[in-house]
Amino acid sequence: MIDYQMKEAAMSEISTATPITRTVDGVELPVPGTYTLDTSHSSVNFVVKHLMVSKTRGTFTGFAGTVVIGEDPADSSVEVTVDVASVHTRDEKRDGHLRSADFFHVEEHPTMTYKSTSVKPAGNEWLVDGDLTVHGVTGPLQLRVAFEGAASTPWGGQALGFSATGEVNREDFGLTWNQALETGGVLVGKKATIEIEAEAVPAT
16 A cells, blocks of 8 residues: 555656647757766766777766756756766776876866857757867767657656767867877777766755
8 A cells, every 4th residue: 555655756756747748849858957968877988989899888986967958958057076086987097197297187177168159950860069178179079969858767767868079189288198000090099078967866
């Protein structure tokens, strides 16, 4: 009986929750407001070429972010801070090298940040331009963002889903370490693809 009553209460909260999406010109979008990243259901990932023939994937496990949705979607913004020391590529030796002065130099530059400067529609997606600061250097990063929709949780909460991709040249941010290969080319690719999966909840 108690379990049934708890489920009923949860369903009641869900049914009376204020919707967090709206329709603008036939497109589903979040309602205006401030949202924070649910880091337990989000990820900040990167992909770089290795030996010119394969791809190495990594992730940053420590980060926090805020998404502000404007009444006019173009007035929306996003800010994210990443703990660079949380880099993880499934290889402890490589992770240590990435934290060293050869790459991120986390002792002097413990965080990297991204702050949007504009949001523009691109079909069913959005182009988010912003300033990425890594290794003490700030440069542009454009993200192609898709709104994946909204969902109610079994506990009466609500969440928004986003996915985003972008690409940077790591050497533009002072991450220039490399080794030449006997067969030609270099050990680590210059281009880094950014892949983000984000779940955001209304700020409290």
